Amino acid sequence: MQKQKLKAVVLLSGGLDSATTLYVARSQGFDLHALSFRYGQRHIHELDSAARIARAAGVMRHVVLDVNLRAFGGSALTDDIAVPKHREMAEIGAGIPVTYVPARNTVFLSLALAWAESLGATDIFIGVNALDYSGYPDCRPEFIAAFEQMANLATKMGVEGGARFRIHTPLIKLTKAQIIKTGTDLGVDFALTSSCYDPRADGRPCGACDSCELRRKGFAELGLRDPLER
């Protein structure tokens, strides 16, 4: 009889970080349950990337949930606020940019927790990164630790079952180059991913937003060509 594999819920935006995270979870032997959100993002095409990556990785199930954060406003990623372009690395690292979406990772992790508990799973993966990152507060280790603690008090599994939810952040201390190296080694097809916050009408990356800049820097450091560059 085949041994039952452990299930994990993996947050999958469709970017290269979450794609790599999905493959890390796969390499650790989990049955993959991928979760994406239609949250009002202007870069909605990332959901096509998420679907392609989920298929390529062989997930058990991929859920795309509607959570309209646009109802609340307050971000360049969901509102009619200009996405900053052509910023230097020093600028990207300094302060929290207008692309920050209020409490987004809290909302996403909460919904991942709801699914995990329904599945009887204790493992949740999220591709946050505290190094080559965009300055978002909800990407820091101290936030993740606080969320984990809260999760174990919030749930039936935590309270009655004595289960310990674990929020896995395999990329949190990696540079963008190290993430791309990790993903490449695990077989991620980066041609399927999309990182741009503000893509052109035909879906091609703008090449100038913070996310495009970080991606370019990562591939350049490795001396690799980004398959999305034409």
Added chain:
Amino acid sequence: MQKQKLKAVVLLSGGLDSATTLYVARSQGFDLHALSFRYGQRHIHELDSAARIARAAGVMRHVVLDVNLRAFGGSALTDDIAVPKHREMAEIGAGIPVTYVPARNTVFLSLALAWAESLGATDIFIGVNALDYSGYPDCRPEFIAAFEQMANLATKMGVEGGARFRIHTPLIKLTKAQIIKTGTDLGVDFALTSSCYDPRADGRPCGACDSCELRRKGFAELGLRDPLER
């Protein structure tokens, strides 16, 4: 010039606890922003109650957000699992019942946090109750404290602005009778509320689920007649 009032986000299910909580927030002078969810609950009629209560309380805005927790399953409130009926108070207090929805309050508070931060508000109200309650882990004070701590690490306002989010739980130590007394004193019209987990086709309460039992006990202790009883 009129002094600007502080804004608060209040979770409003349409039941008597959340209606009372809304009026408590109003009595404390907050500009009210009410938040309800279409989460796949079978007692969807509670949203009509929420809309009526929001109007009666004079909220600034009432947002009803779609978050389909039915996509995950795992509860009698969202799935085809029978809602328990005619349970004794001792049974209702013992263990976590099948009406528990995985991580529901975590999801709801996360979305309240997203709205609060977008509004520049630090005050969130939730009508959880740890005494005459249904045994849900996400109604306990230790959960609320952990959520509050996480919220202040999760957000731009918490990190850059030094703001302190506060999760107000004015009912947490009250009996159901005390909640009804509080609401009555503040002018809540309980005829507008709905508590039943499993209402009849015409919207009338079943009178036998845990929520109906707790409501009946509360009114009985006060020697009051529930305006929903005919």
